[in-house]
Amino acid sequence: MTSSSSSPDRAQSARSQSGRPSPIPVVLTIAGSDSSGGAGIQADLKTISALGGYGCVAITAVTAQNTRGVDAAEYMSPGFVAQQIRSVADDYPIDAIKIGMVGSSSIADAIVAELTALSFAGPVVWDPVMVASSGSSLVDDETTATSGFVDLARRADALTPNGRELVGLCDMAGVAVPATLRKHLDAIDSQGLDSGSPSVSAAGGSHSEENVDPGEEHASKSENNVGNEETTVEGESLTSAIAEAASALSEALATVIVVTGGPDNGFGDDGPKVTEVVADREQTALLSHDRVATTNTHGTGCTFSSALATYAGLSTHPDVSACDWRAAVHDAATWTRRALVAADPLDFAIGLHRNRDSSGTPEPAHVNGNAPLDHFWEHR
Numbered sequence: 001m002t003s004s005s006s007s008p009d010r011a012q013s014a015r016s017q018s019g020r021p022s023p024i025p026v027v028l029t030i031a032g033s034d035s036s037g038g039a040g041i042q043a044d045l046k047t048i049s050a051l052g053g054y055g056c057v058a059i060t061a062v063t064a065q066n067t068r069g070v071d072a073a074e075y076m077s078p079g080f081v082a083q084q085i086r087s088v089a090d091d092y093p094i095d096a097i098k099i100g101m102v103g104s105s106s107i108a109d110a111i112v113a114e115l116t117a118l119s120f121a122g123p124v125v126w127d128p129v130m131v132a133s134s135g136s137s138l139v140d141d142e143t144t145a146t147s148g149f150v151d152l153a154r155r156a157d158a159l160t161p162n163g164r165e166l167v168g169l170c171d172m173a174g175v176a177v178p179a180t181l182r183k184h185l186d187a188i189d190s191q192g193l194d195s196g197s198p199s200v201s202a203a204g205g206s207h208s209e210e211n212v213d214p215g216e217e218h219a220s221k222s223e224n225n226v227g228n229e230e231t232t233v234e235g236e237s238l239t240s241a242i243a244e245a246a247s248a249l250s251e252a253l254a255t256v257i258v259v260t261g262g263p264d265n266g267f268g269d270d271g272p273k274v275t276e277v278v279a280d281r282e283q284t285a286l287l288s289h290d291r292v293a294t295t296n297t298h299g300t301g302c303t304f305s306s307a308l309a310t311y312a313g314l315s316t317h318p319d320v321s322a323c324d325w326r327a328a329v330h331d332a333a334t335w336t337r338r339a340l341v342a343a344d345p346l347d348f349a350i351g352l353h354r355n356r357d358s359s360g361t362p363e364p365a366h367v368n369g370n371a372p373l374d375h376f377w378e379h380r
Helices: 010-018 040-050 078-091 105-118 141-145 147-155 163-173 179-191 235-253 300-315 325-341
Strands: 026-034 054-066 069-075 096-099 124-126 208-212 256-259 273-279 284-290 354-356 362-364
Touching: 026 040, 026 078, 026 300, 040 054, 040 300, 054 078, 078 105, 096 300, 105 147, 124 147, 124 300, 147 163, 147 235, 163 179, 163 235, 163 256, 179 235, 235 256, 235 273, 235 284, 256 325, 273 325, 284 325, 300 325
Parallel strands: 026 054, 026 096, 096 124
Antiparallel strands: 054 069, 208 284, 256 273, 273 284, 354 362
């Protein structure tokens, strides 16, 4: 394929040539495709559209998956990922960029190069899909061992890691991880605990906000204990450790860190409350809210991060320095919660309701699967 040539400031050029700011935010999602439609770019596009934006895509990978898991994946070539970004930026006035699954160091390098060439001044949100809640790695060792992954993290304005991804990013960036945090994750691994219950999810709810000193332990025990107290760390101590790590990583990368709660948080969290930790170089805030009891959690992280990018794009025409990230996190979490609450009618996948014996005969059962969120809850 022959690549088209473009000027270094093509994102600004596209906006200036349009003659006016668009009343509809244009959000580019750079992520993988989910054949079941619940996560990846499919979740991103639904979220962006439901929030009043216009979504464009650059696909990094195509997956064969359903509610029960990923069966296969094919990665795009780095050059083709770059060409997709280039083609969109040549013609569309991009207001915000969301990045999801990257998969390889060469794709990460290609994305960094294109974002640099764009001279893009809007918000960039990266959901660093590195580690599943089970602890399984979702990127190759080459990716995590190279500077490209850290370079991409530095280029983002906000990162939305789960617990294990927070630790992974700290390790890659040379940031010390509090012993409390490693102790908790080691306990989860050694006990074989489920580090993210599929029957519950986070985001949104009745929020309470608290500014914290991440280096200071809270005096009293929280009602939001995380995991099993007998084998893991108490909630307040763990929350302080997460806040400390997030604050240090934010300082090292010069970016906002949003450590997400919920089914993929990596902390074995199954309590009635969940907490997002929002850290920048000036302060760290805890956004606490009620947990939603649901199995419809497929694509929750993708939905939250694309909602965050869209809200940031709505609020920052055209400079990211004006973004109120805590307000954007609150709005994105609240909207995602509503999508979770309304999702029960989408619990129709066969794999969620039956299993098959060795002869292939269906047997009633609820197997290990997770249905998607309802991104269009406002329109039903």
